[in-house]
């Protein structure tokens with residue numbers, strides 16, 4: 001389902017130097033599989049998710065999703081692919097403030113062809129327990145509720161793979177477990193593969209598969225050795 | 227959800243900034259629309275009034291041609307002087323001349339070229355309106371309207387008569403605006419005042435026998451009295467020394483002068499005399515002449531100008547020149563200014579959108595992460611610019627028309643042009659005639675041209691932020 005091979009990514013620093021962030025020989029996730037990727041802050045988790053989502057391009061290597069190499073798609077091809085195949089949950093929710101909860105979910109459908117389905121948007125809001133708040137704007141929702149809307153939005157287009165970037169980092173502790181349960185629950189129901197990254201071990205312990213980015217990433221290994 | 231709705235939400239989200247930019251655009255468009263409408267009004271009016279039903283004005287040989295035209299056609303500015311009544315009679319044939327005592331029995335010198343000649347005596351006022359001493363021919367011989375084919379009609383009453391059974395020489399007809407504003411109706415009497423608005427009132431009263439229907443011409447704003455009655459009012463007999471005759475022209479009649487003056491001073495003074503003032507004590511401010519054919523006009527102008535007693539002007543040409551040299555350029559400058567206001571408003575939209583780009587960049591990145599392409603996010607920003615300009619334009623249109631409609635009363639009063647909220651500026655063809663010149667025919671055609679121009683402007687000002695949106699680095703902005 002997801003296959004990374006020899007993926008390299010480095011950033012150019014303001015002083016002109018090069019900062020290597022990713023060097024991953026191999027990383028795979030099966031269809032419908034749920035796994036967690038643990039790594040301390042700054043080790044390249046977000047960068048990795050961006051590379052998988054086609055938001056950033058790797059400097060080298062293959063990023064294959066469902067048999068297609070995302071790294072080789074044209075930019076608009078990658079946009080379409082992302083809209084159709086991937087869901088993304090952000091650490092800071094990233095709901096658009098001018099739109100209601102329902103509209104935020106619909107927004108995810110707007111950019112994908114043939115996916116626009118208000119009925120499904122309402123069902124998803126119902127599923128995350130927010131049907132009664134569907135006409136509220138993000139500013140009128142608690143952070144926990146905002147992240148639930150984000151979960152519904154990420155699933156709007158019936159993706160095959162859900163990428164969650166520290167989804168509970170900005171949620172109050174009482175709600176963190178609910179969010180994790182919700183994400184895992186809906187992914188299971190919909191048969192969506194889940195890659196969740198976090199820097200906290202407590203979330204990781206609930207998953208059958210736990211990878212440490214420092215181990216699969218050669219840059220991380222070098223850094224942790226030195 | 228359509229891109230339009232997404233753009234609309236973005237506008238609402240930045241409510242205050244959006245409202246302010248829309249307002250500035252609305253003001254710009256309001257001014258453009260108002261100028262175009264006024265422009266239309268003025269050109270329509272000039273067009274209406276350049277079809278006067280006569281093609282020549284003969285007046286005193288002092289003052290400019292334009293002034294003669296302005297005070298005869300529009301009743302504006304002060305009359306420059308007078309010409310003898312006998313000169314007016316040179317446009318009349320033997321039969322008509324025979325109606326006057328002491329006038330040589332022959333055809334007038336210019337009678338052969340003349341289809342109609344109507345005297346105009348200015349100088350008196352009724353309230354703030356001009357009083358015009360003239361003959362009934364004013365409304366019988368002349369036509370008005372763009373084609374100069376409309377007959378004068380009376381909303382009430384009838385035309386005045388040279389000498390009527392009931393009122394003798396003292397009948398009057400009012401233009402529609404005069405009757406309405408002064409609240410005078412048929413049967414009432416008026417007393418013209420001398421010299422200036424609010425000057426001392428003449429003792430003689432004229433009975434209003436008719437009120438004209440609105441014509442959209444300056445005649446709506448004038449009161450017309452029988453010229454015979456006009457001469458019989460105090461101060462209206464002209465001391466003969468005042469005439470400056472051409473050397474050879476009216477020399478014959480000059481010989482009678484002393485006698486006539488003497489006769490007048492002896493006459494018993496009645497307020498309403500039954501005998502008309504002798505011809506040699508009469509003068510006119512001007513004569514409206516319709517020649518029998520345009521072909522003879524130039525020759526007649528030459529002949530009159532050579533005589534030096536009077537000058538002949540072609541009012542349509544004077545009006546055209548006025549428009550061409552003064553009104554047109556002023557309009558053009560006004561229009562250029564308002565167009566610049568619109569461009570500045572456009573720039574303010576650009577600045578407003580551009581300033582919000584830093585907040586927006588994050589939202590754009592989120593949309594991109596949700597699968598929106600560069601083109602889509604660029605389009606959203608462009609649509610936003612278009613919505614802001616068009617919103618401003620719509621408001622501006624309403625405000626511009628509202629402005630003109632609310633000034634409708636004053637405009638009608640001053641120009642005789644009726645204009646309401648739903649009147650649009652006339653199309654370019656009408657105006658082109660007056661402005662001409664390749665420079666001005668392009669930017670303005672009709673009000674409706676404003677719309678596509680604004681869309682173009684919106685696209686231009688939206689383009690830069692749209693490119694910025696298009697270029698947003700998603701990974702960095704998330």
Ligand SMILES: Nc1ncnc2c1ncn2[C@@H]1O[C@H](COP(=O)(O)OP(=O)(O)O)[C@@H](O)[C@H]1O
Nearest residue numbers: 011012021040041042043044045046047048702
């Ligand atoms: N656009 C960028 N330019 C330069 N360096 C960056 C950029 N984005 C991230 N980095 C650096 O790359 C490293 C990995 O960042 P990131 O993937 O965000 O880490 P994580 O999500 O694990 O905290 C960090 O050291 C960060 O400073």
Ligand SMILES: [Mg+2]
Nearest residue numbers: 045046047165
């Ligand atoms: Mg991160």
